[in-house]
Amino acid sequence: MAMARPAGGRSMRNAVELVLALTARDLKLRYQGSVLGWAWSLARPLALGAVLAFALGRVLGTGITAEFLLAGLFPWFWFQGAVQGASGSFIGNGGLLKKVRFPRAVLPLSTVLGATLQFLLSLPVLIGFVVASGHGPGPAWLGLPLVFALQLGLTAGLGLFVASVTVYFRDLEHITEVLLTLLFYGTPIIYAAELVPEGYRWLTYVNPLAPIMEGWRGILLDGELPPASHLGASAVLTAAALAVGWAVFRRLEDGFADAI
Amino acid sequence: MPTPSEGEVVVAARGVSRRYPLAVPGQALKTTLLHPGQALAAWRRRGRRELWAVRDVTFEVRRGEFFSIVGANGSGKSTLLRLLAGLSKPTRGTVELQGRVSTLLELGSGFHPQVSGRENVIMNGLLMGRTKREMEALLPRIVEFAGLREFIDQPMRTYSSGMYVRLGFAIAAFMEPEVLLVDEVLAVGDAKFQEKCYDHIARLQREGVTIVMVSHDLGAVERFSDRAALMERGRMVAVGPPRKVVGLHLERLAETSPEIRQAIEEGMAADEEGVRRRLAEDPEWAAEFAAALERHPGFHEKLRQEAGKGRADDARAD
Numbered sequence: 001m002a003m004a005r006p007a008g009g010r011s012m013r014n015a016v017e018l019v020l021a022l023t024a025r026d027l028k029l030r031y032q033g034s035v036l037g038w039a040w041s042l043a044r045p046l047a048l049g050a051v052l053a054f055a056l057g058r059v060l061g062t063g064i065t066a067e068f069l070l071a072g073l074f075p076w077f078w079f080q081g082a083v084q085g086a087s088g089s090f091i092g093n094g095g096l097l098k099k100v101r102f103p104r105a106v107l108p109l110s111t112v113l114g115a116t117l118q119f120l121l122s123l124p125v126l127i128g129f130v131v132a133s134g135h136g137p138g139p140a141w142l143g144l145p146l147v148f149a150l151q152l153g154l155t156a157g158l159g160l161f162v163a164s165v166t167v168y169f170r171d172l173e174h175i176t177e178v179l180l181t182l183l184f185y186g187t188p189i190i191y192a193a194e195l196v197p198e199g200y201r202w203l204t205y206v207n208p209l210a211p212i213m214e215g216w217r218g219i220l221l222d223g224e225l226p227p228a229s230h231l232g233a234s235a236v237l238t239a240a241a242l243a244v245g246w247a248v249f250r251r252l253e254d255g256f257a258d259a260i
Numbered sequence: 261m262p263t264p265s266e267g268e269v270v271v272a273a274r275g276v277s278r279r280y281p282l283a284v285p286g287q288a289l290k291t292t293l294l295h296p297g298q299a300l301a302a303w304r305r306r307g308r309r310e311l312w313a314v315r316d317v318t319f320e321v322r323r324g325e326f327f328s329i330v331g332a333n334g335s336g337k338s339t340l341l342r343l344l345a346g347l348s349k350p351t352r353g354t355v356e357l358q359g360r361v362s363t364l365l366e367l368g369s370g371f372h373p374q375v376s377g378r379e380n381v382i383m384n385g386l387l388m389g390r391t392k393r394e395m396e397a398l399l400p401r402i403v404e405f406a407g408l409r410e411f412i413d414q415p416m417r418t419y420s421s422g423m424y425v426r427l428g429f430a431i432a433a434f435m436e437p438e439v440l441l442v443d444e445v446l447a448v449g450d451a452k453f454q455e456k457c458y459d460h461i462a463r464l465q466r467e468g469v470t471i472v473m474v475s476h477d478l479g480a481v482e483r484f485s486d487r488a489a490l491m492e493r494g495r496m497v498a499v500g501p502p503r504k505v506v507g508l509h510l511e512r513l514a515e516t517s518p519e520i521r522q523a524i525e526e527g528m529a530a531d532e533e534g535v536r537r538r539l540a541e542d543p544e545w546a547a548e549f550a551a552a553l554e555r556h557p558g559f560h561e562k563l564r565q566e567a568g569k570g571r572a573d574d575a576r577a578d
Binding site: 010011013014017018021022025028029032095096098099100101102254255257258 | 280342345346347348349363365370372374375379382383384386387388389390391392
């Protein structure tokens with residue numbers, strides 16, 4: 001097999017610094033010149049939460065509450081922003097990929113990290129809503145890092161996958177957009193998983209995002225962790241997403257510079 | 261100075277070939293869905309629509325050597341350099357490089373126009389595998405060389421193209437490379453900075469840095485190279501003393517197709533003086549060149565016109 005790897009490899013430190021620098025630059029550029037800055041990342045979940053709380057809760061009278069919606073919408077927008085952003089991260093940096101040799105995975109990973117930082121920065125606001133609505137912190141909150149890690153792993157795996165395949169199959173960027181919309185309604189975000197009719201319940205078992213969303217809500221609002229079987233299934237699916245995403249990326253990365 | 265011919269091999273290409281598909285038909289989902297027959301036919305044909313940009317190239321460069329690659333546009337020399345840089349993988353054969361490699365392919369690529377020069381320098385260094393601390397230490401020298409001290413904290417969209425080029429070269433030049441791969445980048449920028457770049461390259465050469473350069477600047481190739489190679493339609497057809505290889509290149513240029521000739525004429529116009537000096541100094545080469553030109557009266561005419569113009573300029577200067 002042909003090899004063209006210059007000797008004197010890179011340090012892990014370099015890769016970490018590179019991801020952090022790219023992330024910082026992206027975030028800085030996104031809010032450069034805007035008055036409200038990162039507060040804009042709150043706008044979408046808050047606005048959608050308010051509208052849905054009114055439409056579903058008041059108009060349709062389902063009794064759904066704002067904190068229920070927000071506990072799903074905040075993590076959802078993290079997931080959606082990261083995957084959608086990652087899908088264009090290679091094709092959007094074609095010049096760089098063609099001219100400079102660097103660990104290419106840093107591009108989608110820094111996009112995912114950027115969305116993650118935005119989510120973490122918005123988390124106090126979500127927690128503020130949850131606490132204000134009378135759900136104080138409890139021991140179950142110690143499970144939050146677990147749900148966070150599951151979602152981060154799933155997002156990184158999917159991000160690597162769509163970013164890599166989009167280089168060869170540009171339509172995937174648009175397909176991703178459509179699929180994310182479908183996934184939004186197909187995942188128990190604006191409804192509880194228990195409300196799904198028995199015949200369709202399997203959908204929430206094959207959807208790796210479903211137990212994660214249930215996890216955020218269960219911990220924040222009900223003070224209990226989701227069943228271990230759900231978390232276990234989610235962990236397996238997350239590990240699979242990471243493995244497949246990484247394998248696909250490794251398989252395809254050598255052709256990026258020529259395909260873009 | 262140690263003779264490079266005795267040094268250890270730091271750049272080696274063995275039987276390197278690179279194939280590119282000429283077009284990728286049926287890639288769009290729309291075409292595939294609406295015209296499945298067409299898409300299938302294109303898929304069946306796919307193997308035939310291809311181009312071997314580099315064919316079976318084998319060569320070695322030793323530590324401290326300055327190796328130039330010349331050739332007409334489209335001869336595969338830039339592709340070869342991309343393969344050496346690891347930006348593209350050979351379809352066949354192997355490429356091996358030893359030591360820290362710095363590449364200068366198209367200056368200023370990888371700069372982000374919205375952030376400052378300083379941040380771009382750091383980011384470029386990180387992309388090339390350096391740590392932030394190393395880059396911060398190198399920064400003053402880079403800025404000094406590029407002559408951008410008062411602009412370094414401005415966003416790069418405010419830079420002129422010359423400033424882009426200067427910063428790009430300065431970064432690559434101060435990365436303390438052991439192997440420097442340079443692709444036709446010094447054609448841009450003002451003459452004064454170009455001279456500064458060549459001075460720096462000469463200094464790196466004296467320090468024992470191995471340099472592989474792709475260039476149309478035949479004057480520079482002759483001035484700096486220890487050895488040169490000529491690429492033609494993907495093949496390395498000649499390797500040897502720069503003077504001989506450049507001579508062969510000019511001769512071949514005059515013989516080849518009108519399109520390639522046109523491209524070469526443009527390259528030669530930049531080094532018209534070098535060609536004229538050669539004609540005056542090297543009777544044997546001049547005879548060869550003249551014989552080649554004889555077969556192409558149009559090309560000959562153009563060169564003679566330019567030479568005449570040059571003489572007129574000289575006369576005025578006197």
